[in-house]
Amino acid sequence: MNLSIAGAFSRTPGARSIEEGPFSGEAFRRDVLAPAVRRARERGEALVVDLDGTAGYGTSFLREAFGGLVRHDEIPADALGRLLVLKSEEEPYLIQDIASYMNDAGPDARGERWR
Amino acid sequence: MSALASAAKYGIALGAGFLLGKTVADVPYFALEREVDLFGGWTLLLTAVISIILFRPFEKAKYSDQLRKNAVMGRLEECLALIRLLEELCARQEFALPEATGLVKRARRTFISFVGFAGNLGHPVDVRLQDRTVVSYARLRDLLTEQPFPDEPDPPLLVRPLNGVPFVTLSKDRRIQVELLLDETRETLYLVQQNVILTTR
Numbered sequence: 648m649n650l651s652i653a654g655a656f657s658r659t660p661g662a663r664s665i666e667e668g669p670f671s672g673e674a675f676r677r678d679v680l681a682p683a684v685r686r687a688r689e690r691g692e693a694l695v696v697d698l699d700g701t702a703g704y705g706t707s708f709l710r711e712a713f714g715g716l717v718r719h720d721e722i723p724a725d726a727l728g729r730l731l732v733l734k735s736e737e738e739p740y741l742i743q744d745i746a747s748y749m750n751d752a753g754p755d756a757r758g759e760r761w762r
Numbered sequence: 763m764s765a766l767a768s769a770a771k772y773g774i775a776l777g778a779g780f781l782l783g784k785t786v787a788d789v790p791y792f793a794l795e796r797e798v799d800l801f802g803g804w805t806l807l808l809t810a811v812i813s814i815i816l817f818r819p820f821e822k823a824k825y826s827d828q829l830r831k832n833a834v835m836g837r838l839e840e841c842l843a844l845i846r847l848l849e850e851l852c853a854r855q856e857f858a859l860p861e862a863t864g865l866v867k868r869a870r871r872t873f874i875s876f877v878g879f880a881g882n883l884g885h886p887v888d889v890r891l892q893d894r895t896v897v898s899y900a901r902l903r904d905l906l907t908e909q910p911f912p913d914e915p916d917p918p919l920l921v922r923p924l925n926g927v928p929f930v931t932l933s934k935d936r937r938i939q940v941e942l943l944l945d946e947t948r949e950t951l952y953l954v955q956q957n958v959i960l961t962t963r
Contacts, residue, residue: 659860661928662921663909668859668928703863705907738867740900 648687653700655679663707672711680712681720687730698735698742713745714752724749830883834958837876838951844869845948848902852932852940859921859928862906870899885958891950898947905940906930 652660656679657670664673680696687694698704716722727749733742848865851857873895877887907930910917918936921928932940 660863662859666923667909667921668923669926671928702860703865703867705859705863705909706904707907707909710908737871740870740896744900 648683648690648692649695649697650679650683651697651700652679653697658700659702660704660708662705663711672705672708672715675708676712676715676719681716684716684720684722684727684730693732694730695732695734698733699737703738704741709741709745710748710752714748717749717752724752830885831958834876834880834883834885835955837879838955838958841869841873841876841951842948844872845944845951849941849944852906852937852944856924856929856931859907859930862930863903866899866903866906869902870896873899880958885961887954888957891954891957895947895950895954898943898950902940902943902947905936905943906932 652675656675659670660672660675661668661670663671665671683694713727716727717724728746733745735741844865848869851862851865877892880887906919909919909921916933918933918939920931922931923929
């Protein structure tokens with residue numbers, strides 16, 4: 648399964664939370680990313696997330712969007728590591744950044760909602 | 763008209779040369795040798811030809827090296843221009859978050875592209891300077907866009923929506939941190955520039 652942030656959400660990602668403005672990390676996670684992760688899991692496929700094509704990402708957008716999968720949606724970081732494939736030719740360094748945000752969010756998430 | 767002017771200039775130079783030669787020949791002190799020394803003439807001609815053949819590659823190499831350096835400096839100037847734009851952004855009371863993320867992305871990508879370009883033209887950037895600059899850009903993104911937790915007192919960065927766009931306001935301390943980091947990054951780029959100037963292939 649493929650997901651392009653620029654195509655499916657916005658070319659100008661915003662701040663962290665919904666109340667801070669449009670195209671927030673929270674809105675992306677809630678409306679686009681988390682549902683896509685669940686669909687990929689149901690199909691037994693990897694979800695390839697393309698980070699290219701946007702004007703750039705704020706740190707808090709990425710933390711909320713990806714770290715939030717662990718913190719809010721309680722998806723264990725190791726499960727995400729198996730399910731999510733991050734892709735970027737424009738900013739390959741983002742892949743490592745996002746991995747660290749997911750690990751920082753709580754590698755020990757119980758994942759009760761995930762099971 | 764310019765062809766006529768060039769022809770006139772050459773004509774005058776030739777005429778002046780002829781007159782000078784005749785004047786020198788007429789001075790009693792000088793005796794003009796009317797026999798031609800073939801061996802001497804060939805030696806002179808051969809020396810001139812060999813000099814041209816030997817030195818042409820050196821001249822060409824020096825010219826090519828200068829062209830390469832100018833090209834590398836031009837790309838480095840793009841990196842420095844983005845630092846200036848980031849300084850202008852930081853100097854404002856508030857700025858649009860997408861503008862900040864866009865500038866940081868461009869600055870980082872321009873530098874990475876510059877490193878590849880400089881390396882291909884024989885002016886590789888010192889790895890320590892590369893790492894230092896890349897880390898600076900990563901830190902810059904955090905300083906300009908990483909929001910504190912909502913209940914944090916005296917937040918260094920605030921975001922609020924304005925006309926449908928998230929706008930960032932930096933605290934005075936945060937602004938100073940950003941300015942210092944931009945100064946450091948610029949100094950690192952100047953070191954890179956210095957290395958390019960001092961390196962010859």
